[in-house]
Amino acid sequence: MKSKITFFIFALVLMSINAQGPPLEAQGGEFIFNPQNKECLTNIQRQNIIGQLDENITQLRRNNELAFTASTRGNHPLFVWPVQKSSNSPYNEVWGISNYVDHNQNSPDQLTDYDCGTRTYDTTSGYNHRGLDVYSWPFGWYMMDNDEAEIIAAAPGQIISKSDGNFDRSCDFSTTTPWNAVYVQHSDGSVAWYGHLKSGSLTSKGVGDMVSEGEFLGVMGSSGVSTGPHLHFEVWQDATYTNLIDPYAGTCNSLNSDSWWQTQKPYLxxxxxxxxxxxxxxxxxxxxxxxxxxxxxxxxxxxxxxxxxxxxxxxxxxxxxxxxxxxxxxxxxxxxxxxxxxxxxxxxxxxxxxxxxxxxxxxxxxxxxxxxxxxxxxxxGALSINENTLESTSIFPNPFNDIVYINSQAKIKKTNIVDMLGKTILNFVDTSTLGIKELNLDLLSKGVYFVILESDENEKKTIKLIKN
Structure with missing residues (x-):
């Protein structure tokens, strides 16, 4: 008994000492998304998109199916955030921002975002970044493979074009393959472009269908001119595509005077x-x-x-x-x-x-x-103070379906079944001369549990159980 008390006191002292910082240096560091910058669309791709949008709007109007009309034009929409984590995502959040709209029309390397910072880019060809780039973090490719970063409609509207089935694992800017995208026109005539989506992930809705705020549009991917999974969110004032909109209100926003967000996120x-x-x-x-x-x-x-x-x-x-x-x-x-x-x-x-x-x-x-x-x-697998004498005790089969059997030279008088959160969900007590030899666990759901065995000598052992 004296040795057990001494061990217990030592354990308490050790726990008190350890409730501080670990004697370890942090490892890791910065993760840089898309260290190179180039226009998200080539000039030819952009003109092809605009041509297709014009053609679709003309056809919708001809069929009397175009939702937008100039006579009923309202105020511009107020956007919700266009990226959300999926229901199966294990993360707290799934996105980061790499680039805002560039308001400095000179180039190269003459940058001004809406907040007068330089969190944007331009190119030597004269391109100034025209949208918001939101990338998936952490594990962007894993998220893409498992559909964990979803793109949703920032505002209600009508799908006026979509492109799907294009290669979606681009890693450089030399590709000429188009991106996968959804284009939504809002009630005021403005149009939002959602680009770089994962192939085959786009909404089943087609041109002319309406979408509601927050409705699923696709999964973040890396289609088109891209070096990793991200969303390019680009907004135009109307279907002439001559007046670009930056949804963020800020001192250096030269395009529009007010915010287009329901709740504008901070710059950082x-x-x-x-x-x-x-x-x-x-x-x-x-x-x-x-x-x-x-x-x-x-x-x-x-x-x-x-x-x-x-x-x-x-x-x-x-x-x-x-x-x-x-x-x-x-x-x-x-x-x-x-x-x-x-x-x-x-x-x-x-x-x-x-x-x-x-x-x-x-x-x-x-x-x-x-x-x-x-x-x-x-x-x-951790042994408590008085578990060592039950070292040879085992349980089989493991994994199991319904019944498990206890193989022990000691007499097992009590067992507790504990779930992953440490909550006791079943207990068994036996006062016979034989002790507990088997457990019927058919009521348990599939998953991982711990069984705590206690002998008639008050010895204990914990074993992990997996139910199929």
Whole structure:
């Protein structure tokens, strides 16, 4: 008994010491999307698009199907954000901004965005960026493969053209392949272009159909002139395509005087895109190879667990509070990570091993710019103070369907079934001379559970169970 008490006191002291920053340097750094810049459409592609739009509007008007009429023209629309995460996305957010509209008509490298900054681009050919570029982050290719970053209608309107079926894994600017896109005209006659979409992902609606605000239009891709998955969102005042609109209100917006957003986002949007755990360092492969994410939420206590953080608009001079929290809500680590540079997107990770001393659902938590994001991950295989005498005890089959059997030389008098969140959902007690030999778990849903076995000598063992 004395040795167990001593071990328990030592464990409490160790937990107190560890509730600080980890003795690890952060790894990772800046992620740069689209380091090269060129017009999103060639002049020929742009003229072909305008020609098709004109033809479709003429046909819709001839058929008395064109929703817009000059006599009923209203005020310009107010947009919602045109990118959203899918229902299956594990991220807090899925986007970052690389470029705004360029208001300086000179070139090259003479840049002015709506806020009088230089978050835009031009080219030596005289092109000034005409839209908003929103890229997917983190793991843009993985998101594209799994339809995790969706493009939605920023305002209600009528589809006046769409293009689909074009190659969508472009990695350079030499392509002449058209992009996949949807074009929507609003009630005031303005037109929004949604470009670079994933092939085959576009809405099933066709030319002439109406879409509502927030309606799905497609998945972010890299079709046309592109070097990675992103949305090019371009807005024109009317179907003459002579007056460009910048949806953002700002001192240096020379195109329109007011905002076209329902709620205009700030120029910089510092925030957390994801808080994830990995079995190994994630790898950002060369374009267009999908990233090797190595994402995992289930670990053994002996595993090396990579706790990672993905930010957008990282601001120098700020910091992120980070915590690793045990299943019993005691804190293993709690520290502030200083950010020393301005990055449009960044990623940081810490590999931990040999510190996961408890079975169940752990938490990896980050707080930045007033927002807290928590990621749950599961650890099994940790031995408690008095578990060692049940080392030979096992359960089979595992994975199982309905019934599991307990193979133990000790008499098992009690078992608890715990879910991934650490909640006890079933318990069994047996006072017979034989003890518990089998468990009927047919009521459990498919998934991962933990069974805690207790012998008549108060010895305990935790085993991870997987139900098929």
């Amino acid at each position: 949007n510092p925030g957390i895109n994801a808080v994830l755990t990995h079995s190994a360092q994630p790898v950002f492969n060369a374009c267009p190879t999908t990233e090797t994410t190595n994402r995992s939420d289930n670990f053994d206590t002996a595993d090396n667990i990579f706790c990672a953080l993905y930010l957008k608009d990282q601001a120098a001079g700020t910091s992120v509070n980070l915590k690793v929290i045990r299943p019993d809500n005691t804190i293993l680590y709690d520290w502030d990570f200083p950010l020393n540079a301005n990055y449009f997107s960044s990623w940081w990770y810490w590999p931990f091993s040999g510190v996961f001393d408890m079975n169940g659902a752990w938490k990896w938590q980050a707080t930045y710019n007033g927002a807290t994001v928590t990621h749950n991950f599961n650890v099994s």
